[in-house]
Amino acid sequence: MIRVFLADDHPLLRIGLRLSFEGEKDVRLVGEAGDGFSAVERVQSDPPDVLLIDVDMPGISGIGAIRVLRKALPGMKILVLSTYNDEKYIRDAMEAGADGYILKCIEIDELVRIIKSVCAGRPAVSPYLVNLTLEAHSRTDLERDTDRSPLTIREREVLRFIVAGRRNKEIASRLHISTETVKSHTKNIYQKLKVKNRVQAASVAMGTKLLH
Numbered sequence: 001m002i003r004v005f006l007a008d009d010h011p012l013l014r015i016g017l018r019l020s021f022e023g024e025k026d027v028r029l030v031g032e033a034g035d036g037f038s039a040v041e042r043v044q045s046d047p048p049d050v051l052l053i054d055v056d057m058p059g060i061s062g063i064g065a066i067r068v069l070r071k072a073l074p075g076m077k078i079l080v081l082s083t084y085n086d087e088k089y090i091r092d093a094m095e096a097g098a099d100g101y102i103l104k105c106i107e108i109d110e111l112v113r114i115i116k117s118v119c120a121g122r123p124a125v126s127p128y129l130v131n132l133t134l135e136a137h138s139r140t141d142l143e144r145d146t147d148r149s150p151l152t153i154r155e156r157e158v159l160r161f162i163v164a165g166r167r168n169k170e171i172a173s174r175l176h177i178s179t180e181t182v183k184s185h186t187k188n189i190y191q192k193l194k195v196k197n198r199v200q201a202a203s204v205a206m207g208t209k210l211l212h
Helices: 011-022 036-045 062-072 087-096 108-119 138-148 153-163 168-175 179-193 198-207
Strands: 002-007 027-033 050-053 077-082 100-103
Touching: 002 011, 002 036, 002 108, 011 027, 011 108, 027 036, 027 108, 036 050, 036 062, 050 062, 050 108, 062 077, 062 087, 077 087, 077 108, 087 100, 100 108, 153 168, 153 179, 153 198, 168 179, 179 198
Parallel strands: 002 027, 002 050, 050 077, 077 100
Antiparallel strands: none
C-alpha cells in the first residue's frame, strides 16, 4: 500500500482526490493540509511514501515546504501538483528537490500510474508530467541548441508520441514505418536534444517550444 499525503489549499480538490483514492487498492490517502505550515508539520510527524503538494499555498509556499521536507525526509517522494505549466515554477520545484511536476488537468488513473511508477523507481512518461531530471541550467541551453539544429518534421512526430508515453512498436504502427526507423529517429532526437532517454526527451519537449 502506497501512503500519500495531499497538501493543497483548495478544499474541493482535496475532497475530489480523497474520494478518487478510496477506489484504489494500492494507494491510500493518509493525510491532508491546506497550507504549507501544516503540511510540513504533519508530514514530519508521520511521513508518507509520497507527498502531493501544490506550489502556491498560504503560509510557507509549496516550494518552501519542499525545501524543508527534502532535507528532513530525503527518502520520501515529492510530486508537485500544479495548475501552472510555467518555467519558473518548474525550475524552482526542481531546485527545491521535487521528484516530479504534474499538471492538475490529469486524470486520476494517470496520476495513480505516475505515483506507482515513482515509488517503484521506474521512469514515468506522461503528457501531464514534467520530469525534473535535467540540470537547472540545461533547459535554456537546450532551447538555444535546438534553435540551431531543429528536429525534422518526422522527428517531431515521433517526439509527440514519446511525450504521450507510446512505445516504439505503437509509434511505428501509427506512422506506418518500421520499428527500426523509429529507433533511428529516436536516436537522432536524443543527440539533438542532448538527452539520454525518453523521460528526458519528453521533459525537454514539454519545457520548450519544440512541438508548438
